[in-house]
Amino acid sequence: MGFELPTAGSVIANPTQAEMREWVLEHMPRVTVTEFDNINYQAEVKARLAPSTFFITEEENYKNRMPRAEYEEWAAKQDAYIADKEMVLIEGYIGPDPNFRTGSRLFMEKIQSNIPAMQQQLYFPKDDEWTPEFTVVYTPGLPAPGKPMDRLILVDHDNYVTRVFGSDYFGESKMGGLRMWNHLVYHRGGLALHSGLKTFPDVDGEEKSMLILGLSGTGKTTTTFRQQLGSLPVQDDFTALFPGGKIYSTENGCFAKTFGLDPEDEPTIYGGTTRSDAWLESTWVSPEGKVDFFNDSYTANGRSTFPLANIRHRDPNNLPPASYILLLNRNENIIPAVAKLKREQAAAYFMLGETKGTSAGGAAEAGKSLRVPGTNPFFFDNDALMGNRFLELLATMPDVEVYLMNTGRVGGADDDPRSKKVRIPHSSAVVQAIVEDSIEWREDPDFGYFIAADLPGFPDDELLRPREMYEAQGRLDEYDAMVDRLKTERREYIRTFPGLDESVITALG
DSSP states (O other): OOOOOOOOSEEEESOOHHHHHHHHHHHOSSEEEOTTSOEEEOOSOOSOOGGGEEEEOSOTTSSSEEOHHHHHHHHHHHHHHHTTSEEEEEEEEESOOTTSOEEEEEEEEGGGTHHHHHHHHHSEEOOTTOOOOEEEEEETTOOOTTSGGGOEEEEETTTTEEEEESOOOTHHHHHHHHHHHHHHHHHTTOEEEEEEEEEEEOTTSOEEEEEEEOOTTSSHHHHHHSOSTTOEEEESSEEEEEGGGEEEEOOSEEEEEOTTOOTTTOHHHHHHHTSTTOEEESOOBOTTOOBOTTOOSSOSOOEEEEEGGGSOOOOSSSOOOEEEEEEEEOOSSSOOSEEEOOHHHHHHHHHHOEEEOOGGGOTTTTTSEEEOGGGOTTOOSOHHHHHHHHHHHHHTOTTOEEEEEEOSEESSOTTOTTOEEOOHHHHHHHHHHHHHTOOEEEEOTTTSSEEEEEOTTOSOHHHHOHHHHHHHTTOHHHHHHHHHHHHHHHHHHHTTSTTOOHHHHHTTO
16 A cells, blocks of 8 residues: 555645635735735745654665654654645646656645645646655644754655654655655666756657756756757756656646746747746735846845646657657866767766756755766666666667757856856857758867867857867966866766766766
8 A cells, every 4th residue: 555645634635726826815925916816925034954864764874864764754744744734736737748657746834835835737647547655744833843944755655654843845745756756767777867958840750858957946947948940949957868868848837947047048938927827836926016036135046836738739649669869068278169979988978967057956065066977866766776777778878969058158157257157049159050960070189079170050160179268368377277177176076976887977077
């Protein structure tokens, strides 16, 4: 028998969006109705709580872990707290495909009804075959004294239950299910990728899929939803990759960053976010309801959810196999706007997972140079397993092309007048050229991958060939020093994963 929900004072199962909107307006603090007639909630917790997240296991190779005996004590406290509370139950599927979909549910205090309303937009609807496999039990009103920030997220993969204490950030509900899904996908022979997904109608009539991997805040959603050559978005956050390039999607809606949201650069996300049925979290809104997407005085990690049905998108069933994989890297030094990776390099750069941290990872990550294997901070075990599985999957996909894309800057930080920004239209032109196969490549003498010798219509060659920028600015010694430092650091880092396939390690030279 599966996990039984705790006994509650009352349970309202699968309420409508209108009902939850009414409860939010009646009972929740820090709520504003915006100029778009949607609701913004200013959360106390502004990002996911990685230090407060623990896996229930005795195995030492897990990142943060808690023994089951201690977990049972916390579970009993949460169950006792729920006993006289009004709860909301949201049920649905992670994934729509009958061949691979997972019955999931959120059991949530009614006092925080914006979160079940947002989660309902991301689940695919339940049907007569639905049975629960994943459960998230969420009590924002119950703190966890003595744990980091007095908050706690407990992940029990043996029973596929996640318990959340004290947080009011929607991301803990969303990732509560998807983190468990990471585990399930791996044990079924695939790999969950922190990835957007879009499809392209090929000029020869063959539809092609593109996976866009990146940490939150690196442009994953923007790259997914920006249109080129008639492309259509399928998924903005997590996908499953199986042998032969088989892809499954997860969510029926979008969870997008709202800071910097511009109708010219990101028309699809802007259109979805500014509808009355979208939900906003921690976006800057004046007391009168005026939204300022460029004000980060509260946080740069404001978010929105909206149903995919509200925008043009590709049906998430029967997807073509992966033809392209983009590894996003929001950098600010010598990474080009695009590099094509050799087959033996792909798994190595996947494991490097290099980027500059953003507010989505919390204050501890924002602005810092990070290495997050697979750009997936939600993998459950030794990251070498992820790298080895990616390598195994690539071996079953002989025609897939893998690229490294810098969505940050070249030549220095944004306060350095010599640096240049890789802007959204630049990245969009790169994606289009990849699909058109119109880039002329040459091997980079420093890193061995291929850089663009010519990319038709691209406005700034220095973003494509950073060495030329540094040389023109009289900074070649600085460039060469960074090359040496990066090579050394990467080799040292890639060797820190016990059990990682030797071919991944040696691919960096």
